[in-house]
Amino acid sequence: MTKPKVLISDALSPAAVQIFRDRGIEVDFQPNLGKDKDKLAEIIGNYDGLAIRSATKATAKILAKATRLKVIGRAGIGVDNVEIPAATARGVIVMNTPFGNxxxxxxxxxxxxxxxxxxxxxxxxxxxxxxxxxxxxxxxxxxxxxxxxxxxxxxxxxxxxxxxxxxxxxxxxxxxxxxxxxxxxxxxxxxxxxxxxxxxxxxxxxxxxxxxxxxxxxxxxxxxxxxxxxxxxxxxxxxxxxxxxxxxxxxxxxxxxxxxxxxxxxxxxxxxxx
The missing domain is CATH 3.40.50.720 (NAD(P)-binding Rossmann-like Domain)
Structure with a gap:
């Protein structure tokens, strides 16, 4: 069985990366990628999950390229940097961490x-x-x-x-x-x-x-x-x-x-x- 792949496109703690790996998930940690919309759109189709903070903007344009994406998780409270209607239309679950910080x-x-x-x-x-x-x-x-x-x-x-x-x-x-x-x-x-x-x-x-x-x-x-x-x-x-x-x-x-x-x-x- 192929491991699910998660892209972390913002700066997260090494502990967060390790949590994914401990659960058998393949992680691609690119903490500066979220600032580069074109590069993100180019590679997002390779991932099942996307973990972000504030720098990454999950726009409808980027989500249109996310053919494998199943879930977006934001390490924070708000999800205003995710276009929720576009994610919902594609069947992508959007999650946050309301108590984390x-x-x-x-x-x-x-x-x-x-x-x-x-x-x-x-x-x-x-x-x-x-x-x-x-x-x-x-x-x-x-x-x-x-x-x-x-x-x-x-x-x-x-x-x-x-x-x-x-x-x-x-x-x-x-x-x-x-x-x-x-x-x-x-x-x-x-x-x-x-x-x-x-x-x-x-x-x-x-x-x-x-x-x-x-x-x-x-x-x-x-x-x-x-x-x-x-x-x-x-x-x-x-x-x-x-x-x-x-x-x-x-x-x-x-x-x-x-x-x-x-x-x-x-x-x-x-x-x-x-």
């Missing part, structure tokens, strides 16, 4: 929030440059501040729990969050406009869909408290980046901490320099 991402969001509040990157750069500007980087305390969580699912609820431990007040907008669940995790469920008006910090933990694209736009930013701080560890495209730059320049937004962008890698992103 929830704690890691939540802790990262909290880390960015604290770095943002205390201006750690700027203070570090200043100190590395031989300066000693203690009064310039006072920052703000997060204790007793209100954190607005947009999307209170797996990751958002962990962020809320950690923020409560830091003595913040947590309010959340999530159409799928029941009042009972909100009460159980200690957050106040609110509508989006109320979150914008009340939050001192806002963190995003929602997938990118037609409804959430630019959920924070110029209009939303205008409704927020002056001096709000925004964290995005979820998806590029949830925030209108040019509108955010304008709000940073006008001081409506005191700071932003992002690790996702509309275009990645974000070598010339509009946010850089702000």
């Amino acid at each position: 929830s704690i890691t991402t939540a802790e990262h969001a909290i880390s960015l929030m604290l770095a943002l509040a205390r201006e750690i990157p700027q203070a570090d750069a200043s100190t590395q440059a031989g300066k000693w500007e203690k009064n310039r980087f006072m920052g703000v305390e997060i204790t007793a501040k209100t954190l607005g969580v947009i999307g209170c699912g797996n990751i958002g609820s962990i962020v809320a729990d950690r923020a409560l431990g830091l003595r913040m007040k947590v309010i959340a907008f999530d159409p799928f969050l029941s009042p009972e669940r909100a009460r159980d995790i200690g957050v106040e469920k609110v509508e989006l406009d109320e979150l914008f008006k009340r939050a001192d910090f806002i963190t995003l933990h929602t997938p990118l869909t037609d409804k959430t694209r630019n959920i924070i736009d110029a209009s939303a930013l205008a409704k927020m408290k002056k001096g709000v701080r925004i964290i995005n560890c979820a998806r590029g495209g949830l925030v209108d980046e040019q509108a955010l730059v304008d709000a940073l320049e006008s001081k409506q937004v005191a700071g932003a901490a992002f690790d996702v962008f509309v275009e990645e890698p974000a070598l010339s992103n509009v946010l850089f320099g702000h």
Whole structure:
């Protein structure tokens, strides 16, 4: 019997590669292939499975060449880099790992929030440059501040729990969050406009869909408290980046901490320099 063949086209841990091999699967590990759409389309027909992260885009064009493909597995939560209708039409199962990096991402969001509040990157750069500007980087305390969580699912609820431990007040907008669940995790469920008006910090933990694209736009930013701080560890495209730059320049937004962008890698992103 021929071994099933799996292509890993993004950077995954060696442990992930070994898991496949331990189960008798032939693995082709090409961690940089996902960035080369033409090369991926050229060879995808040789594989029964495709394992990806974010760099690989499983488009309809690529799936049309995937004559043997039976399953796509994404090491992560969202599957917005896979054209689901095209995969379904070809009988390809699309799977994800919804709990795999929830704690890691939540802790990262909290880390960015604290770095943002205390201006750690700027203070570090200043100190590395031989300066000693203690009064310039006072920052703000997060204790007793209100954190607005947009999307209170797996990751958002962990962020809320950690923020409560830091003595913040947590309010959340999530159409799928029941009042009972909100009460159980200690957050106040609110509508989006109320979150914008009340939050001192806002963190995003929602997938990118037609409804959430630019959920924070110029209009939303205008409704927020002056001096709000925004964290995005979820998806590029949830925030209108040019509108955010304008709000940073006008001081409506005191700071932003992002690790996702509309275009990645974000070598010339509009946010850089702000």
